[in-house]
Amino acid sequence: MSTHFIELCKLCEQLEKEASRNLKVNIVVDFLRKISSEEVKFAVYFITGKFPSNLLTLNVGYSTIYQIIKKLSNISDNQYLTEYNKTGDMGETAKKIFEIYPPKTQKTFFEQPSTLTEVYEIFQKIAEFTGESSRVKKQRLIESFLSKITPLEVKYFIKNLIGEMRHGFSEGLMEEAVAKAFNVELEKVRLASMVTGDLGKVCEFLKIFGKDGIEKISLTVFQPIKPMLADLAKNPAEALIRHGGKTSFEFKLDGVRIQIHKKNSNVKIFSRRLKEVTEAFPEIVEKIKHEIKADSFVVEGEIIPTTKNGKPLPFQYIMRRYGRVKNLEKTIKNIATTLYLFDLLYLDGEVLIGKPFYERRKKLEEIAPNQMLTPQLITSNPVEAEKFFEEAIKNGHEGLVAKQLESAYTPGIRGKKWLKIKKVLETLDLVILAAEYGHGYRHDWLSDYYLAAKNLEVKPIFEKDYVSFADYVEKIHNDRFKVVGKTFKGLTDEEIKTLTGKLKNLILEKHGRAVILKPKIVVEVAYSEIQKSPLYSCGYALRFARIVRIREDKTIDEIDTTEKVKEIFEKQFKTTTSNFLER
DNA sequence: CGTGGCTGCCC
DNA sequence: ATTCTGC
DNA sequence: GCAGAATGGGCAGCCACG
Numbered sequence: 001m002s003t004h005f006i007e008l009c010k011l012c013e014q015l016e017k018e019a020s021r022n023l024k025v026n027i028v029v030d031f032l033r034k035i036s037s038e039e040v041k042f043a044v045y046f047i048t049g050k051f052p053s054n055l056l057t058l059n060v061g062y063s064t065i066y067q068i069i070k071k072l073s074n075i076s077d078n079q080y081l082t083e084y085n086k087t088g089d090m091g092e093t094a095k096k097i098f099e100i101y102p103p104k105t106q107k108t109f110f111e112q113p114s115t116l117t118e119v120y121e122i123f124q125k126i127a128e129f130t131g132e133s134s135r136v137k138k139q140r141l142i143e144s145f146l147s148k149i150t151p152l153e154v155k156y157f158i159k160n161l162i163g164e165m166r167h168g169f170s171e172g173l174m175e176e177a178v179a180k181a182f183n184v185e186l187e188k189v190r191l192a193s194m195v196t197g198d199l200g201k202v203c204e205f206l207k208i209f210g211k212d213g214i215e216k217i218s219l220t221v222f223q224p225i226k227p228m229l230a231d232l233a234k235n236p237a238e239a240l241i242r243h244g245g246k247t248s249f250e251f252k253l254d255g256v257r258i259q260i261h262k263k264n265s266n267v268k269i270f271s272r273r274l275k276e277v278t279e280a281f282p283e284i285v286e287k288i289k290h291e292i293k294a295d296s297f298v299v300e301g302e303i304i305p306t307t308k309n310g311k312p313l314p315f316q317y318i319m320r321r322y323g324r325v326k327n328l329e330k331t332i333k334n335i336a337t338t339l340y341l342f343d344l345l346y347l348d349g350e351v352l353i354g355k356p357f358y359e360r361r362k363k364l365e366e367i368a369p370n371q372m373l374t375p376q377l378i379t380s381n382p383v384e385a386e387k388f389f390e391e392a393i394k395n396g397h398e399g400l401v402a403k404q405l406e407s408a409y410t411p412g413i414r415g416k417k418w419l420k421i422k423k424v425l426e427t428l429d430l431v432i433l434a435a436e437y438g439h440g441y442r443h444d445w446l447s448d449y450y451l452a453a454k455n456l457e458v459k460p461i462f463e464k465d466y467v468s469f470a471d472y473v474e475k476i477h478n479d480r481f482k483v484v485g486k487t488f489k490g491l492t493d494e495e496i497k498t499l500t501g502k503l504k505n506l507i508l509e510k511h512g513r514a515v516i517l518k519p520k521i522v523v524e525v526a527y528s529e530i531q532k533s534p535l536y537s538c539g540y541a542l543r544f545a546r547i548v549r550i551r552e553d554k555t556i557d558e559i560d561t562t563e564k565v566k567e568i569f570e571k572q573f574k575t576t577t578s579n580f581l582e583r
Numbered sequence: 584c585g586t587g588g589c590t591g592c593c594c
Numbered sequence: 595a596t597t598c599t600g601c
Numbered sequence: 602g603c604a605g606a607a608t609g610g611g612c613a614g615c616c617a618c619g
Binding site: 315 | 602603604605606607608609610611612613614615616617
Binding site: 020022490493528543544 | 599
């Protein structure tokens with residue numbers, strides 16, 4: 001017995017309206033119970049709005065969908081904008097538009113509503129189109145499907161295409177629903193979801209084999225596992241207290257987190273989101289094959305970009321290696337990598353994720369050479385811990401990760417067993433030069449801000465001097481300011497609301513959902529690093545910028561300059577990698 | 584054949 | 595990735 | 602305290618288009 005997609009859409013509408021998490025879970029529990037084992041995994045994907053990333057890659061985003069909506073309904077940009085501004089949601093906007101301007105339907109006979117299986121097959125086909133004119137084929141397929149279904153189905157089909165559900169029911173609550181629907185302990189569902197990376201499959205398994213089926217799901221070599229996440233701590237001393245007085249500190253390295261699976265001579269490398277990236281790192285594969293003394297294992301670690309001497313390079317360099325297929329050999333010569341391992345999840349037939357961290361680390365030390373291990377210090381002394389933190393920074397790393405010695409590997413759960421402690425840089429005082437209306441629940445507020453520093457080196461401006469919106473904003477202000485980043489983080493909803501009121505009085509120009517502002521509002525901005533920017537005209541950008549507070553006491557003459565931004569950028573790498581700047 | 588826009592994924 | 599918010 | 606929503610910079614690949 002198959003389930004109609006429209007039933008699932010109605011369920012999502014209920015979730016959207018319901019605030020209570022418990023009730024949301026109950027609604028989904030009922031749905032999962034009555035659905036067939038063939039379709040239950042599709043329901044899991046469609047409700048959470050996420051397909052396992054190794055299963056389907058659609059290569060369809062906002063832009064494509066926007067074009068499709070426009071084409072099918074034949075509306076203008078302004079009509080779309082007016083409708084979008086009411087909700088800030090693309091799926092809802094399409095639903096409203098199609099109710100008023102229904103697409104010309106191609107159906108000549110009465111069509112049955114689509115089943116979950118049929119809808120999934122559409123997604124599969126979208127993913128499968130590659131190569132020449134694949135974009136057109138994807139687009140045509142979506143167009144023909146959207147013109148056959150109801151506006152409500154359009155809404156959720158589109159939401160699934162972009163993966164933004166906004167109904168407050170994501171993977172965490174789905175795990176609860178699955179546990180409840182099949183009468184299994186939540187922890188067991190979580191574990192199964194983590195070792196398979198596919199909650200839909202777990203659900204299908206439960207449906208077919210009943211509640212005992214879940215015992216059969218366990219870590220398997222070449223089946224990537226969801227990584228354990230860390231919470232934030234302010235400093236090493238706080239981490240010590242939260243871990244009960246004694247803990248393990250490791251350098252926090254700024255690269256890409258990977259897990260490496262090996263069985264006999266076969267090696268695979270997976271990313272944090274379980275994508276296989278083996279091909280990008282042939283030198284790592286060789287190291288793993290020759291330098292680790294075990295036949296089969298799953299290890300976890302970080303690959304960082306380094307000079308040939310092993311000194312860390314900025315994060316941007318690893319991105320030139322990550323996922324690279326073209327010019328691999330040449331890039332390898334220019335950007336070396338260093339692998340640091342920090343965990344062992346499986347070794348020669350034994351699953352270790354339930355074992356305490358200190359035991360896993362000990363076994364890791366037995367099979368891996370010392371220089372391949374993340375530097376570690378186990379201590380109960382806050383002074384020593386602080387020294388270790390300083391040492392990490394001095395060596396060009398991000399800070400420390402504290403790991404509770406007794407803790408099991410609980411992938412996905414952001415608990416307090418692992419704590420990250422990151423270095424803090426001096427803040428910058430910047431002016432808000434432009435802003436954008438937000439999306440979803442923030443659609444009525446100017447919630448995204450362009451941050452700019454004072455520019456002392458003003459050069460003559462030419463008509464054609466800009467390519468991006470940020471450049472245009474600078475031009476409007478005669479280049480007196482330079483944009484160094486954008487942020488939506490740091491302010492509370494109340495502050496955003498109040499600020500929106502103030503900013504509306506400063507509008508110089510409107511551009512779609514963006515506004516250019518008179519330079520007036522000064523904010524103190526924190527960030528984790530200053531990066532080289534190919535996007536902004538001053539050449540620098542803030543990484544992870546967030547507003548600390550609004551500086552009512554400061555005028556725009558008192559904000560920081562691009563010179564200062566440059567100084568901080570250069571200071572960042574002076575101690576470690578002085579020579580990379582010249583390259 | 585080069586380039587720009589879009590997408591996915593890393594942090 | 596970071597931050598805030600409702601449950 | 603957890604789960605979810607909102608959304609940053611920047612990299613490579615890939616396709617569309619001139």
